Amino acid sequence: MISLYVPGDSWLHRCPAGLKLLALAVLSLALMLTPLQVLAIPVLVLLAAVAVGFLVAFGPGRGVRLQGTDLRGMWLFYAVLLAFQVWLMPWGEALVAVGRVMGIVLCAQLLTRTTPVAAMVAVAEGLLGPVLRIPRVGPWLAARGVRPERVGLAMGLVLSAVGHLTQLATQVRQAQASRGVTMAPWAWILPLLVLSLRHADDVGDALAARGVE
Amino acid sequence: MASTVTSPASSDAPRTRRPASPTSRSAGPQLARIAVMTALIAVLGVMPGIPVPGIAVPITLQTLGVMLAGLVLGPWAGAASVLLLHALVAMGLPLLAGGKGGLGVFAGPTVGYLIGWVFGAFVVGLVFRALRGRTDRTGRLALAAAVACVLGGIVVIYAFGIPGVSLITGVPLDAAALGNVAFLPGDALKAALATLLVVGLAKAYPRALR
Numbered sequence: 001m002i003s004l005y006v007p008g009d010s011w012l013h014r015c016p017a018g019l020k021l022l023a024l025a026v027l028s029l030a031l032m033l034t035p036l037q038v039l040a041i042p043v044l045v046l047l048a049a050v051a052v053g054f055l056v057a058f059g060p061g062r063g064v065r066l067q068g069t070d071l072r073g074m075w076l077f078y079a080v081l082l083a084f085q086v087w088l089m090p091w092g093e094a095l096v097a098v099g100r101v102m103g104i105v106l107c108a109q110l111l112t113r114t115t116p117v118a119a120m121v122a123v124a125e126g127l128l129g130p131v132l133r134i135p136r137v138g139p140w141l142a143a144r145g146v147r148p149e150r151v152g153l154a155m156g157l158v159l160s161a162v163g164h165l166t167q168l169a170t171q172v173r174q175a176q177a178s179r180g181v182t183m184a185p186w187a188w189i190l191p192l193l194v195l196s197l198r199h200a201d202d203v204g205d206a207l208a209a210r211g212v213e
Numbered sequence: 214m215a216s217t218v219t220s221p222a223s224s225d226a227p228r229t230r231r232p233a234s235p236t237s238r239s240a241g242p243q244l245a246r247i248a249v250m251t252a253l254i255a256v257l258g259v260m261p262g263i264p265v266p267g268i269a270v271p272i273t274l275q276t277l278g279v280m281l282a283g284l285v286l287g288p289w290a291g292a293a294s295v296l297l298l299h300a301l302v303a304m305g306l307p308l309l310a311g312g313k314g315g316l317g318v319f320a321g322p323t324v325g326y327l328i329g330w331v332f333g334a335f336v337v338g339l340v341f342r343a344l345r346g347r348t349d350r351t352g353r354l355a356l357a358a359a360v361a362c363v364l365g366g367i368v369v370i371y372a373f374g375i376p377g378v379s380l381i382t383g384v385p386l387d388a389a390a391l392g393n394v395a396f397l398p399g400d401a402l403k404a405a406l407a408t409l410l411v412v413g414l415a416k417a418y419p420r421a422l423r
Contacts, residue, residue, distance in 0.1 A: 004305040004315050021316075028320055036383070073313060074321065080392075081322070084384050097383050105317040112305040112315030120304035144289065145240045154248045154297055161252035162308070169256060189274075189406070190413045193253070193281065197414075197421045200249035204242025212241040 003117045004109075006066065012057045012110070017119040018126070020111050028104045036093050036100075043096050046103040053110050070109040071102075078102060125152055153212070157203065161196075168195045243290060250286055250294040251301070254278030258310035273310035276400060279330045280366040280407040283337025284358055285414070285421055291334035299327060325377015329370035337365030341411075349419065351412055358411045362404035367397075 007013075012020075031039070031046070054063040078098055085094030125148045132138040132146070172191045181187075258275040283291035298308060299319075307314035319327065344357035371393060378389040415422055 004307055024316065032381075070315075070317065081382050081384075084382070084388065084392075088384065088388075101320075101322065101381060104320040108316035108318075108320045112317065115305065117304050117306065124300060124304070145243070150240065150244060151297075151300075154244055154251075155301060157245060157248035158251045158255075158297060158301060159306075161249045162255050165249070165252050165256045166259070189257075189277075190410055190417065192256075193410060193414055194418045194421075196249055196253050197246070197285065197418055200246045201242065201420070203249065204245035207241030207245055210241075212244065 004112050005116050006058060006062075006113050007116075008057055008114065010057045010114070012053060012114045015114075017115045017123050020115060021123060024107055024111055027107060031100055031104060036096050039100060040092065040096050043099040043103055046107070047099060050103060050106045050110060053107075054113075057110065057114050066113060067106065070106060070113075074105065121152060121155060125149075150212075161199070161203075164199060165192070165196055168192055168199070246286060247290050247294045247297060250278075250282045250291075251297045254282060254295070254298055255308040258308065274403070275310045276330070276333075276366060276370065277403045277407055279334050279370075280337055280362045280403065281410065283334040283339075283365055284341050284361065284407060284411050286334075286338060287342055288335045288338035291338040292331050295331045295334045299331070322378045322381040323374070324381065326370055326374035328377065329373030332373060333365045333370040335365070336369045337361045340364050349415055349422075351415070354415055355408050355412050358408040359404065362407045363401075366404055366407065367400045370400075 027046075031042070034042070051067065054067040057063065058066055078101075081101065082094060082098050085097050088094070089097075128146075128148045128151060132142055132148070169188065169192050172188045172195070176188060254275060255278075257278040258273055279295060282294045285291075286294060302308050302314045302318060303316050305315050309318060318324070338361075341357050341361035344360060345354060348354075371390075375386065375389045375393055378384060378392070379386045382389075384392075411422070
């Protein structure tokens, strides 16, 4: 399983994951609550800052390339959004509205690109601790079996299962192709579903055997 | 390798050794099912979708996975498996359709749909369990699954998705709803597909639905 993280040694990489997440949350909340009319300059500054951020984190060549990838992922959406906005409001405000969404998305992607998955898991487990101590909510979650270490285990299980299921899907399609079965294009899903659930029950047995009950 | 891939109808035959305790609520097996369902939602997003002539919007199978999570796992575990997917995506794993991922997804305009998936899976599970009763009759099962998928997998997801688009982009609600119509044929198709799959699953691996 390949993550979107790109290793590096910039100060953005070294900055603690929790701090980066907090900064992103504050930034996006502030931008969403401010009216569009006064946002033109902040949005320009934000877009420039995020572009510089990509350069600082990954150097000129790779920085531009990564930012291009993250922009391209949503270009269709930005285009549709711009068309809509221009139809609804003056040109200037429409551009600011699109720029705001684009700036927040790029900031979030910059965070993702500079933070290893393990650091994010640590933040998630750290956040779950206090959540479980909230009165009413915490005990309710705990009674349903939510525990920080189990969440970590479940995440690991998903990552290994994605690899296994991809393999199963390929096998099912190859098996059907080799038998010359020309079924509907979705006919491979039922065998995949059955095999996946059987795999889940096997993993469950293995977990039970290791004392996770 | 090839022997592990048999037709679904006969796949359960060599596996009758298991004691009949499928309703056990112990954490290990439940955790494994939640995790594998999460992985299935991710894998369905990677697989090529269904081509529908006349519709420009590419139809990914990811919401089919959300419906299946609710149908197979029930309300709470179904919602948990979608939440688990979102947590992994937020951490930077490219598990959404087209290899998308990262926190940017949750800052973008489709965040409403993603939140809707959690509640959608919950409602699918709730409605399916309530309507299905204790029977395994095909007609009843199909009806329950179809109603559950339309309510949870379409209505609930749209109820979160459309306001989400409107809130993030500033497009008025009615315009966002209009744009959403493009997804309706695909989603209706997926609800039908989920219904067929659950009926097939009840025959091929009845243990899954108990």
